[in-house]
Amino acid sequence: MWQSFSIKNILIFSLILTPIVFFGYIFEKYAINIPHWDDFAVRNSLASYLNSNSPTEKIKILFAQHNEHRIFLTRLAALLIYEVKGTLNLKWLMYMGNFSLIGILVLFFKISKKYSFILLSLAPISFLIFNVGLYENTFWGMASIQNFGVIFLAFLTFYWLVFSVEKQKIKYFYFSLFSCFLGIFTSYNGIVIPIIGLFILLFQQRKQVVFIWVGSCFVFLTSYFYSFLQNPEKASKTDFSHPQLLLKGLFATIGNGIDLSFILSDKHIDLSMAIGVFLVVFIAIFTYIVIFKKYNLANKTNDLFLLACLGFLAITCVGIVLARISFGFGTLLTSKYKIYSILILSIFYFVALQSLSENRKNNFIYMSILGAIIFNIYTYIADYQNIIYLRQERITDQFKQQYSDKDFPKNGLAAKLQQPVAIFYTDIVDKILQTNDSVKTNINITENETSFRLEEKQNGKILDLTSADAGQYFILKSTEKVYLFPTQTIPINKKVYMNSSFLVENRLPLSSFVAEITKFYIQSGKYQIGKVLVENDTKTVIFTTQTIDIQTVEKEKPKQNW
Incomplete structure (x- = not known):
C-alpha cells in the first residue's frame, strides 16, 4: 500500500x-x-x-x-x-x-x-x-x-x-x-x-x-x-x-x-x-x-x-x-x-x-x-x-539554407518565425567560405550510384565530447557552392562506451569519422574536400588536396497534400 x-x-x-x-x-x-x-x-x-x-x-x-x-x-x-x-x-x-x-x-x-x-x-x-x-x-x-x-x-x-x-x-x-x-x-x-x-x-x-x-x-x-x-x-x-x-x-x-x-x-x-x-x-x-x-x-x-x-x-x-x-x-x-x-x-x-x-x-x-x-x-x-x-544533421541543414542554397528567410514574417541559431560555425564561416592553404590527407573515398562515402581514420585519437557540437564536419567546396556535412563518430570499439573516460569525462577514443554524402541534393561540380574539427572551444578549419567530382542524381520529390 x-x-x-x-x-x-x-x-x-x-x-x-x-x-x-x-x-x-x-x-x-x-x-x-x-x-x-x-x-x-x-x-x-x-x-x-x-x-x-x-x-x-x-x-x-x-x-x-x-x-x-x-x-x-x-x-x-x-x-x-x-x-x-x-x-x-x-x-x-x-x-x-x-x-x-x-x-x-x-x-x-x-x-x-x-x-x-x-x-x-x-x-x-x-x-x-x-x-x-x-x-x-x-x-x-x-x-x-x-x-x-x-x-x-x-x-x-x-x-x-x-x-x-x-x-x-x-x-x-x-x-x-x-x-x-x-x-x-x-x-x-x-x-x-x-x-x-x-x-x-x-x-x-x-x-x-x-x-x-x-x-x-x-x-x-x-x-x-x-x-x-x-x-x-x-x-x-x-x-x-x-x-x-x-x-x-x-x-x-x-x-x-x-x-x-x-x-x-x-x-x-x-x-x-x-x-x-x-x-x-x-x-x-x-x-x-x-x-x-x-x-x-x-x-x-x-x-x-x-x-x-x-x-x-x-x-x-x-x-x-x-x-x-x-x-x-x-x-x-x-x-x-x-x-x-x-x-x-x-x-x-x-x-x-x-x-x-x-x-x-x-x-x-x-x-x-x-x-x-x-x-x-x-x-x-x-x-x-x-x-x-541528429544534432549535426540539423546544424548542417541550417548551413545549407544559409550558405549553400541561400534561401534562408531574411525578411518578412518567415524571417520572424525562423531565426538562425548561433552555433559553432557562426564565427568561422569566413574560413569555411574562403579556401586557405591545402594540406595532404588520406581520406578514403568510396563512390556508388547515389552517394559518396568519406572516411578519415583517427587511429585511437581521443575526442572530447563535452561540447554538444563536438566532432568533425566535412566541407565540400566548388567554385560556385559550399556544403557542410555531418559525420558519424566511430569509436575504436564498442567496449570504450563502458569506460569511465567516456561515461564520466566525455572522452572517446576514435577509429574514424565517416560521412555519407548523397548526390540528390547537391549541385554538380568538382569539389575540394575540407573539414572542420570542433572540440571544446576550439574550431579548426582545414582544406585538403583531395577532390571529388559529383554529378547530381535527380530524385523525384515526394508528393504532398500540404
Missing part, C-alpha cells in the same frame, strides 16, 4: 525521477531550434494563419490536412509559442511533446494506486519510458507533439472514460469527450480513440451515455474526413500480396522496443519479431481474460483501462505496418515508432505484477528495476552516436 511521506518514499521518488532528470539533461544538451522536414510545414501554416484576416480561414488552417493527419494540436501549440516568444521556437514544441511522456507516467502512477501497488513499482516504468532511444521524436518539434501527444491523449481519454463509471466521477465522461477530440486532431491514429471508447461503454453497459459518445464522435470524425485527401505518395501504398511479410512487420514493430542492433546487428529483426510474437500472445490472452473471465469488479475496471491502452497501441502498430512497410523493414524499426513497443512492455509489466502473489511481487519489482536500469543505460550507449549525428 502507499505509505505516508517518509525518507524511504523520498528515496523511491528520487529513483523514479532519475531517468527523467537524465533524459532532460540529454535533451537540454542536444536539442536545437532548427526546423527539420515537417517543421517547415508547421512554420508555413503558422505564417498563413498570421497573414489571414478571416476567422473562417484561420480555423481551416488550424485543422488543415497534413499527409493523412490533421495536426491541429501541433499548430495550436506553435501559435501559443508565437504569442509568448514572438517567434516559432521548435525547442518549445519539443518540450510540449516530451511533457506528454510525463503525463503518461502520471497515468501509470494513478492506475498503480488503484491496483494498490507500492510506490517502488513505478520505477521500472520510468526507466522504460524515459530512454533516449526515442531520440527521433524527442528532438523533433512537430513529431514530439504528434507522436507522444496522441498517445497521452488516448490514454487520458480511456482513463477518464473507464473511471467515469463511478457516479461521483461522471464529469470524467465529459472530460473524455474533450481529450478524444484533441486526440483525433493530433495524429491519424487518434481516429481509433472513439472506437475503443465505444467498446468501453458497451462493455460497461452504460447505455445512458453511449448515444452522447456516438453522437459527439460522429461529429468529430465527420469533421476529420471532410474534404479528406488520400496520401498522394505512391511509395506509401500497401502491397497485400504478401501477408506473411505484413505479419512479420507487425511482430517486428511491436517488439522493436528492445533494440539489440547495437550488439547483434545481424539478429536485430529476428529478435524484434520474437519479442513481438510474445507480446501479441500476451495481448490476446489478456484480452480474453478481461472480456470473458469473471473476477473482482474493481480489478476488472483497472484491467479494462490497460486493455484499452493496449488496443490503441496494437492498432496503431498495425496502421504503421500498413502505411510504412512499402518503405522497407528499416523504416518500421526506426526510433520514431519504438514508443508503442515500450508502452506495451510497460503494460505487460503491470499485468504480470498484478497476477503475482503478494510474497512474489517485491522480488519481481526488484528484478524489473534492475532490468529497466540496464535497458536505460544500454539505450544511451547504443543511441549516443545517433543523437550526436
Whole structure:
C-alpha cells in the first residue's frame, strides 16, 4: 500500500525521477531550434494563419490536412509559442511533446494506486519510458507533439472514460469527450480513440451515455474526413500480396522496443519479431481474460483501462505496418515508432505484477528495476552516436539554407518565425567560405550510384565530447557552392562506451569519422574536400588536396497534400 511521506518514499521518488532528470539533461544538451522536414510545414501554416484576416480561414488552417493527419494540436501549440516568444521556437514544441511522456507516467502512477501497488513499482516504468532511444521524436518539434501527444491523449481519454463509471466521477465522461477530440486532431491514429471508447461503454453497459459518445464522435470524425485527401505518395501504398511479410512487420514493430542492433546487428529483426510474437500472445490472452473471465469488479475496471491502452497501441502498430512497410523493414524499426513497443512492455509489466502473489511481487519489482536500469543505460550507449549525428544533421541543414542554397528567410514574417541559431560555425564561416592553404590527407573515398562515402581514420585519437557540437564536419567546396556535412563518430570499439573516460569525462577514443554524402541534393561540380574539427572551444578549419567530382542524381520529390 502507499505509505505516508517518509525518507524511504523520498528515496523511491528520487529513483523514479532519475531517468527523467537524465533524459532532460540529454535533451537540454542536444536539442536545437532548427526546423527539420515537417517543421517547415508547421512554420508555413503558422505564417498563413498570421497573414489571414478571416476567422473562417484561420480555423481551416488550424485543422488543415497534413499527409493523412490533421495536426491541429501541433499548430495550436506553435501559435501559443508565437504569442509568448514572438517567434516559432521548435525547442518549445519539443518540450510540449516530451511533457506528454510525463503525463503518461502520471497515468501509470494513478492506475498503480488503484491496483494498490507500492510506490517502488513505478520505477521500472520510468526507466522504460524515459530512454533516449526515442531520440527521433524527442528532438523533433512537430513529431514530439504528434507522436507522444496522441498517445497521452488516448490514454487520458480511456482513463477518464473507464473511471467515469463511478457516479461521483461522471464529469470524467465529459472530460473524455474533450481529450478524444484533441486526440483525433493530433495524429491519424487518434481516429481509433472513439472506437475503443465505444467498446468501453458497451462493455460497461452504460447505455445512458453511449448515444452522447456516438453522437459527439460522429461529429468529430465527420469533421476529420471532410474534404479528406488520400496520401498522394505512391511509395506509401500497401502491397497485400504478401501477408506473411505484413505479419512479420507487425511482430517486428511491436517488439522493436528492445533494440539489440547495437550488439547483434545481424539478429536485430529476428529478435524484434520474437519479442513481438510474445507480446501479441500476451495481448490476446489478456484480452480474453478481461472480456470473458469473471473476477473482482474493481480489478476488472483497472484491467479494462490497460486493455484499452493496449488496443490503441496494437492498432496503431498495425496502421504503421500498413502505411510504412512499402518503405522497407528499416523504416518500421526506426526510433520514431519504438514508443508503442515500450508502452506495451510497460503494460505487460503491470499485468504480470498484478497476477503475482503478494510474497512474489517485491522480488519481481526488484528484478524489473534492475532490468529497466540496464535497458536505460544500454539505450544511451547504443543511441549516443545517433543523437550526436541528429544534432549535426540539423546544424548542417541550417548551413545549407544559409550558405549553400541561400534561401534562408531574411525578411518578412518567415524571417520572424525562423531565426538562425548561433552555433559553432557562426564565427568561422569566413574560413569555411574562403579556401586557405591545402594540406595532404588520406581520406578514403568510396563512390556508388547515389552517394559518396568519406572516411578519415583517427587511429585511437581521443575526442572530447563535452561540447554538444563536438566532432568533425566535412566541407565540400566548388567554385560556385559550399556544403557542410555531418559525420558519424566511430569509436575504436564498442567496449570504450563502458569506460569511465567516456561515461564520466566525455572522452572517446576514435577509429574514424565517416560521412555519407548523397548526390540528390547537391549541385554538380568538382569539389575540394575540407573539414572542420570542433572540440571544446576550439574550431579548426582545414582544406585538403583531395577532390571529388559529383554529378547530381535527380530524385523525384515526394508528393504532398500540404
